[in-house]
Amino acid sequence: MYTQSLLQVLFVAVCLENTIALHPIVINTWPFVNATDAAWNALTVQRVKAVDAVVAGCSRCERQRCDGTVGYGGSPDEHGETTLDAMIMDGVTHDVGSVGGLRRVKDAIAVAKAVMQYTTHTLLVGDLATEFAQSMNFEISNLSTPQTAKRHERWVENNCQPNFRRNVRPDPTTSCGPYSPADRISYKFYGGNRRTSASRTNHDTIGMVVIDNDGDIAAGTSTNGLTWKVPGRVGDSPIAGAGSYADNEVGGAAATGDGDVMMRFLPSFLAVEEMRRGASPTEAARTAIGRITRHYPNFSGALIAVNKDGETGASCSRYRNFPYSVRNGTLGETKVIRVNCL
Numbered sequence: 001m002y003t004q005s006l007l008q009v010l011f012v013a014v015c016l017e018n019t020i021a022l023h024p025i026v027i028n029t030w031p032f033v034n035a036t037d038a039a040w041n042a043l044t045v046q047r048v049k050a051v052d053a054v055v056a057g058c059s060r061c062e063r064q065r066c067d068g069t070v071g072y073g074g075s076p077d078e079h080g081e082t083t084l085d086a087m088i089m090d091g092v093t094h095d096v097g098s099v100g101g102l103r104r105v106k107d108a109i110a111v112a113k114a115v116m117q118y119t120t121h122t123l124l125v126g127d128l129a130t131e132f133a134q135s136m137n138f139e140i141s142n143l144s145t146p147q148t149a150k151r152h153e154r155w156v157e158n159n160c161q162p163n164f165r166r167n168v169r170p171d172p173t174t175s176c177g178p179y180s181p182a183d184r185i186s187y188k189f190y191g192g193n194r195r196t197s198a199s200r201t202n203h204d205t206i207g208m209v210v211i212d213n214d215g216d217i218a219a220g221t222s223t224n225g226l227t228w229k230v231p232g233r234v235g236d237s238p239i240a241g242a243g244s245y246a247d248n249e250v251g252g253a254a255a256t257g258d259g260d261v262m263m264r265f266l267p268s269f270l271a272v273e274e275m276r277r278g279a280s281p282t283e284a285a286r287t288a289i290g291r292i293t294r295h296y297p298n299f300s301g302a303l304i305a306v307n308k309d310g311e312t313g314a315s316c317s318r319y320r321n322f323p324y325s326v327r328n329g330t331l332g333e334t335k336v337i338r339v340n341c342l
Contacts, residue, residue: 022310023215024050025328028057028208029256029304032070035061036325036334039210050210050218051090051113058086058109058222061206069204072106073145075224077231078163078177080152082143082224084108085237087123088116091217091246098123100234104140105133109222112238114138123238143224155228163228205237207244207254207268209306217308219244219252219268226259235259241269250276251308253285257301257317265292271305281305282313289315289342302341316341 024043026036039057042048048056062071062084069075076082086108087098097116100123102108111133115124124132134140155161156176165172168179205223212218221243225235236242236259243259245268246252253271255262267288274284285303292299302316304324316322319341327334 022328022330023211024053024213025211025306025310025312025326026053026057026208026334027210027304027306027312027324027326028206029254029302029324030067030204030206031323031325031336032061032066032206033325033334033336034064035066035206035208036327039208040327040334043210043212047213049214050212050216051088053210053212054088054208054218054220055109055113057208057210058206058220059107062106062108062222066206067204069224070206070222071108071224072141072143073148075227075229076144076148076152076155077225077229077233078160079231080144080149081231082148084143084222084224085234085243086112086220086222087238087240087243088112088220089218089240089244089246089252090116091219091248091252094247096122096240098238098240099129099133100125100238101129101232102133103127103130104143105130105138106141106143107133107138109220111136111138112220122240125234126232160228164226164230164233205243205254205256205259207237207256207304209244209246209252209254209304211252211306211308211310215248215308217246217248217252219246219254221254223259233260236263239263239266241266243268245269245272247272247276248308251281251306253288253303253305255288255301255303258296258299261292261296261299262301265295267292267301267303271303275305275307280313281307281311282315285313285315286342289317293317293342312337314339 038060042056160176169182221237242263244254253268271284271288300318302322
């Protein structure tokens, strides 16, 4: 009897230890370990909730300009301007705050949180998103740098190559604009149905999912978008279900890559729904990426997923491999995991 009781106590202790080890957890795209650590420290030292930890992690990437593809001073558009997209989602309430094409404000994900906290809207865009940010006491500043100005100058000297125009004149494969619609007979001579690759070097996003000490889940993204994009373009990052998604009953997911394609398939939402049906995070991520590549075989992108039990997984397409960062209670430091792509 004593032995049986002791075994029961030990079993419960082991279960509790495993549960504690899995919560909290931080997972994010790419080896942006400083962002992972910032979110982790917010969870474990400051004891904040999941939403604020996501903001802390993505904000670190914005300030440090991770890979030059997050935050100010990167990915100029055709006019040479840097604009920002970001979102935050609360898996408890399903509240979402997003900004798209945010101009002249560096703190994109913090502004997205302000949209969620101080309005009943989901997404604000462009100059009026900037006006909202200013009313919420965010600082107005120049998002461009001397380096981005030089990059833009070289791009123009190279006849604005590459770009994302098609079916226009003059021929966008050899000329800068201004562009106007080409007649249908001439389409094949003016870019046709070409796509310019969205690789890690010209389009990258930090996507992050956090489970906090209470088991609550949040997800978010931040990016400066696609380099040489048509001004006004907004990608998948601020779109709930595309850039990221969180549901306390299931888990969360976040994406990175060719946002123009990804937003057509809502891969983060699909991954969460696959986990709801019993798929592992890896299986769910593969299904979401596979749904895209079935229609766009040359699609470049990746997706991370974590279920409510703290199990993680990822899948990718057209990269050699895809690294993502994880930290939880069993790891003494952030671990970078690499997965081979489909």
